[in-house]
Amino acid sequence: MQTSRLQTAVLIGPGLGWLALLMVVPCGLVFVLSFFERGVYGGIDYVFNFGNFARAIDPLYLNIFFKSARIAGLAALIALLIAYPAAYAISRAPRRHQTPLLFLAILPFWSNYLIRTYAWIVLLNREGFLNQGFELLGYQGEPINMLYNDGAVVLGLVYNYVPFVILAIYSSITRLDPEIWEASQDLGATRFRTFYRVILPQTVPGIAAGLVFVFVLSIGNFITPDLLGGGRVQMVGNLIYDQFLTARDWPFGAALSFVLIGIMMVLLFLQAVLANRAQGGGRG
Amino acid sequence: MTREAATVLEIRNVSKSFEAVQAVRDVSLSIRENEFFALLGPSGCGKTTLLRMLAGFEKPSRGEILLDGKDISPIPPNRRPLNLMFQSYALFSHMTVRGNISYGLEMENLPKGEIQARVNDILETTRLTEAANRRPAQLSGGQRQRVALARALIKRPRVLLLDEPLAALDKKLRESMQLELKRLQNEVGVTFVVVTHDQEEALVMADRMAVLKDGVLMQVGSPHQVYEHPNNKFVAQFIGVMNFFDGETVDGGVKVKDEVLLGAVPPELGRGQAAAIAVRPERLEIANGAMPADHNRLSGQVVEIAYHGLDVTLSVRTPISEQAILVRVSANASDRFKFAAGQNLDIVWSATHSRIMAS
Ligand SMILES: Nc1ncnc2c1ncn2[C@@H]1O[C@H](COP(=O)(O)OP(=O)(O)OP(=O)(O)O)[C@@H](O)[C@H]1O
Ligand SMILES: [Mg+2]
Numbered sequence: 001m002q003t004s005r006l007q008t009a010v011l012i013g014p015g016l017g018w019l020a021l022l023m024v025v026p027c028g029l030v031f032v033l034s035f036f037e038r039g040v041y042g043g044i045d046y047v048f049n050f051g052n053f054a055r056a057i058d059p060l061y062l063n064i065f066f067k068s069a070r071i072a073g074l075a076a077l078i079a080l081l082i083a084y085p086a087a088y089a090i091s092r093a094p095r096r097h098q099t100p101l102l103f104l105a106i107l108p109f110w111s112n113y114l115i116r117t118y119a120w121i122v123l124l125n126r127e128g129f130l131n132q133g134f135e136l137l138g139y140q141g142e143p144i145n146m147l148y149n150d151g152a153v154v155l156g157l158v159y160n161y162v163p164f165v166i167l168a169i170y171s172s173i174t175r176l177d178p179e180i181w182e183a184s185q186d187l188g189a190t191r192f193r194t195f196y197r198v199i200l201p202q203t204v205p206g207i208a209a210g211l212v213f214v215f216v217l218s219i220g221n222f223i224t225p226d227l228l229g230g231g232r233v234q235m236v237g238n239l240i241y242d243q244f245l246t247a248r249d250w251p252f253g254a255a256l257s258f259v260l261i262g263i264m265m266v267l268l269f270l271q272a273v274l275a276n277r278a279q280g281g282g283r284g
Numbered sequence: 285m286t287r288e289a290a291t292v293l294e295i296r297n298v299s300k301s302f303e304a305v306q307a308v309r310d311v312s313l314s315i316r317e318n319e320f321f322a323l324l325g326p327s328g329c330g331k332t333t334l335l336r337m338l339a340g341f342e343k344p345s346r347g348e349i350l351l352d353g354k355d356i357s358p359i360p361p362n363r364r365p366l367n368l369m370f371q372s373y374a375l376f377s378h379m380t381v382r383g384n385i386s387y388g389l390e391m392e393n394l395p396k397g398e399i400q401a402r403v404n405d406i407l408e409t410t411r412l413t414e415a416a417n418r419r420p421a422q423l424s425g426g427q428r429q430r431v432a433l434a435r436a437l438i439k440r441p442r443v444l445l446l447d448e449p450l451a452a453l454d455k456k457l458r459e460s461m462q463l464e465l466k467r468l469q470n471e472v473g474v475t476f477v478v479v480t481h482d483q484e485e486a487l488v489m490a491d492r493m494a495v496l497k498d499g500v501l502m503q504v505g506s507p508h509q510v511y512e513h514p515n516n517k518f519v520a521q522f523i524g525v526m527n528f529f530d531g532e533t534v535d536g537g538v539k540v541k542d543e544v545l546l547g548a549v550p551p552e553l554g555r556g557q558a559a560a561i562a563v564r565p566e567r568l569e570i571a572n573g574a575m576p577a578d579h580n581r582l583s584g585q586v587v588e589i590a591y592h593g594l595d596v597t598l599s600v601r602t603p604i605s606e607q608a609i610l611v612r613v614s615a616n617a618s619d620r621f622k623f624a625a626g627q628n629l630d631i632v633w634s635a636t637h638s639r640i641m642a643s
Contacts, residue, residue: 019357030394106404177372177374179372179374180369180376182339182341182361182368182374182376183368183374183375183376184364184376184387185361186339186341186361186362186367186368186436187362187367187387187388187391187435187436187439188362188363188388188392188439189362189387190362193391197387198376198378201378202376202378246545261429266401
């Protein structure tokens with residue numbers, strides 16, 4: 001039986017409505033806003049111009065974009081390096097252990113994001129648990145400064161997003177035909193070559209999904225850089241936050257937001273293309 | 285194919301259990317050089333398990349497997365000179381047909397030139413040259429089956445193991461591929477062990493075949509031997525169609541109710557034992573006047589007539605059997621006799637076509 005158009009409309013209507021109301025309309029507003037100017041007293045002057053975009057690509061701000069991309073990219077890469085082996089190990093564990101292991105992987109989500117981030121401060125600061133631990137182990141020198149730098153921000157982001165990457169990769173591994181492992185071995189491949197030639201290429205969609213996910217969420221994140229980076233690490237998220245709430249320059253904030261959204265769209269598109277290719281669609 | 289060739293693969297008293305299930309029980313078999321060997325049995329009888337033990341993916345719980353006289357149990361699957369064609373084909377979806385086929389040779393680290401030559405060769409033999417640059421998702425079922433075959437064959441294994449290689453194909457294609465497989469096997473001169481649950485397929489393709497039931501080996505022999513001289517009721521019923529009359533052995537036959545049906549009693553069955561006398565539908569004839577002395581004769585009544593085109597199957601009720609007896613008569617005979625349901629007739633068959641087995 002074929003679903004009628006009406007049925008289709010009824011089924012996707014609510015989802016589509018939700019998206020339109022809470023995604024498309026606000027994005028449209030942001031987009032429109034980005035072509036106006038900040039008024040003298042913080043309001044908005046409705047004068048159409050491209051000034052905000054010109055300002056957004058000023059080296060001062062462009063550098064913040066690059067720096068954010070570097071931090072987000074690093075976080076994505078490290079998260080992948082941690083999550084892939086974990087997901088692989090879970091997928092190869094006895095079936096009855098898999099669900100409990102996955103549950104453990106996502107356990108951190110049961111506590112609040114802010115609390116988890118503050119916990120890192122408690123761990124990393126000069127009088128924190130780690131430094132105390134080092135002292136107990138006989139370390140004599142100055143306490144090590146582990147907080148308020150790029151590294152702490154990357155650490156915080158990785159910590160937060162690793163579970164998502166584990167899930168993405170786990171699901172792409174378990175989607176594989178279980179017999180391709182054996183087929184590869186049967187044709188003379190060692191375990192390592194099987195992984196490298198057969199399994200890894202076929203999990204590219206999961207890898208891409210994980211990377212893009214971490215990157216997109218990291219580049220726009222402003223809480224982690226604020227808390228773990230102190231005032232020193234400014235990322236695009238913080239910049240936008242400041243434009244809206246401190247500088248009260250909504251049009252410029254909107255322009256910055258829009259550039260960020262553009263970057264994310266391109267990435268998501270690339271990921272979709274990759275996923276499609278890896279699924280054996282398309283020639284060659 | 286009665287000429288004795290060297291044994292390539294010897295399976296000695298092999299058993300395999302998975303926790304509660306005994307999948308294979310004490311199977312002993314030898315596979316000979318260059319033969320087309322079929323493993324036949326109903327679903328779940330342990331065919332795949334046996335094949336996976338040969339390929340090295342399962343360890344026998346008991347017994348041993350010898351290849352060219354040497355125990356192969358310590359050799360991992362990737363270094364066994366045996367290749368398995370999987371029931372699901374298990375093609376690599378991210379590689380082209382060429383990539384799939386050359387994979388096994390790349391694993392042997394052969395020179396590029398040699399790989400290319402051998403791949404081109406096998407693409408030719410399996411008629412895949414046209415499809416060489418396509419991905420598995422862009423192939424038909426028959427093409428996919430040939431890629432799986434080419435991928436395993438190119439390794440030039442001592443023995444090629446095929447798990448239900450034709451099961452995924454439709455009937456017409458399956459029939460043509462049966463002959464194709466046979467041709468390929470002849471051409472490459474590799475020993476084939478083919479698993480199937482289709483008895484007709486086994487009869488058509490195999491030089492020799494083994495019949496399994498619940499993990500137990502029931503009979504081994506050429507298709508002719510197995511069909512004409514089944515060892516037991518299971519094999520007799522599983523391969524082709526068989527009529528049975530249950531009774532007990534007497535000298536020179538089996539006594540069924542008051543009737544003695546003639547046939548050779550196998551030496552292992554003594555007198556007075558419960559036994560079945562069996563005869564194939566195509567060995568039965570409709571009595572037409574007098575008959576030789578060594579024939580059995582039964583009177584009966586036609587209850588049903590099934591038309592097959594090539595021939596006609598009559599279901600005949602006899603006084604000595606609960607079940608209707610199936611009689612296969614040629615279209616010619618059918619024209620001559622003009623059968624009708626309810627008609628009375630006599631069935632005859634030569635004692636040489638009787639098969640007597642324990643019941
Ligand atoms: N890994 C396993 N764990 C537990 N039981 C198994 C396993 N593999 C097979 N079995 C059991 O062993 C028996 C034989 O299975 P096998 O797959 O060898 O049958 P088969 O003859 O190939 O059947 P089919 O014609 O359906 O493919 C079945 O009862 C099956 O459930
Ligand atoms: Mg099977």
